[in-house]
Each structure stands twice: as structure tokens, then as C-alpha cells.
Amino acid sequence: MKSIAIIYHSRQGHTQFIAEQIQIGAAQVENIQIDLFTAESLMAHPDLITQYDGLIWGSPTYLGGVSGIFKQLMDLTGPLWKKQSLKGKLSAGFTVSSLPAGDKQSTLISLFTFCMQHGMIWIGNPVLPEQHQGVPYTQALNRLGSWSGLMAQAEHQSAANAFDFGDIKTAQLFGQNFALNLNAIQR
Numbered sequence: 001m002k003s004i005a006i007i008y009h010s011r012q013g014h015t016q017f018i019a020e021q022i023q024i025g026a027a028q029v030e031n032i033q034i035d036l037f038t039a040e041s042l043m044a045h046p047d048l049i050t051q052y053d054g055l056i057w058g059s060p061t062y063l064g065g066v067s068g069i070f071k072q073l074m075d076l077t078g079p080l081w082k083k084q085s086l087k088g089k090l091s092a093g094f095t096v097s098s099l100p101a102g103d104k105q106s107t108l109i110s111l112f113t114f115c116m117q118h119g120m121i122w123i124g125n126p127v128l129p130e131q132h133q134g135v136p137y138t139q140a141l142n143r144l145g146s147w148s149g150l151m152a153q154a155e156h157q158s159a160a161n162a163f164d165f166g167d168i169k170t171a172q173l174f175g176q177n178f179a180l181n182l183n184a185i186q187r
């Protein structure tokens, strides 16, 4: 059995909704256990995540970067960095914002750099965009064209109604791909 922790911050529920879609996708792979953690819930004991084989990190994009609360958790992992407790774990990142671009790439780069500093192994989002095959933009897989990590765009509505179907499907495949990679690694 392999385990995944999905660690996220979400003030209005959109990033949480995408975290749950990633969980749904990963759960389609056998022998995988997935737990969700808010950034706030880990502040007192960030070391809880050392027991997981894979770590998926998610933050809303705030002013072109991770949110303050998410950054607070990142900084609290300093002692784990010192002991290299997360070295060799599989990792990935996702972000949600309200605009189609919205500088989401900066957030993913921040998550990537954080994972590299910890010596983790980064898994991207190898999902081909479907628009080329005539799938309507809102329905298409990886419609936002992000391979370095997962991006999703939230309309200003409650989380359950905020996402195009393409983003929901992509989040599930992103989770599934991560879990398949985790299972493929012999430890």
C-alpha cells in the first residue's frame, strides 16, 4: 500500500474542490491511500507528512504566487529540510485562480522550487490538450495547457459550480497519473 497526502490552502473552497478531484482520480488506482490536509491543520506538526510516500501541494494563486497561509506552511517545513526528511518523495503541485492565465505559472514554479529544495521528485501533468481534436474548449482536457503542474480556473461562484468540466477531468487524471507513478516505484 502506498500513501499520498494532498496538502492545500483554500479560503473560499475552490482549491479544496480541485484537491478533492485529484483525490478521486488517485483513488482509481489500486493500493493507494489518500489523505487531504489543509495547510492550517499542519502548522503545529508539519512532520506528520513524513509518513507519506507522495506529497501533492496546492495553493490558490494570490497576486502571482502562493497564498500567505500556504507560504507559512512552506516555511514551517524548514526543520524537515534540515533533516532532509522529504528527500526522494514523489511530489506535484496545483493551483487555482480566477483568470485564465492569472500568473498561475509563477505559483507552480514556487511549488516546484520548494519541492526541489527538499530533494523531492517532481511529477508533472502529462495530459494532452484535447482542443486539437475538436473537443470544445470548456470540455477539453488540459485546456489551460499546463504540463509543469495542474492549473484550474475558478469562476466567481460556489466551488461546485465554478469549474469547467475540462478542468475537473484534468484534475482527476492528474491525480491518477501521480498515483500510477507512485505505484511504479519500487521501494
Ligand SMILES: Cc1cc2nc3c(=O)[nH]c(=O)nc-3n(C[C@H](O)[C@H](O)[C@H](O)COP(=O)(O)O)c2cc1C
Residues within 6 Å of the ligand: 009, 010, 011, 012, 013, 014, 015, 016, 060, 061, 062, 063, 064, 065, 096, 097, 098, 099, 100, 101, 102, 103, 104, 154
Ligand atoms: C489576495 C488575492 C489575490 C489574488 N490574486 C490572483 C491572481 O494573481 N490571479 C488570479 O487569476 N486570481 C487571483 N485571485 C483570485 C483567486 O485565485 C481565486 O478566487 C481562487 O479561486 C481562490 O481560491 P480558494 O477558493 O481556494 O480560496 C486572488 C484572490 C485574492 C483574495
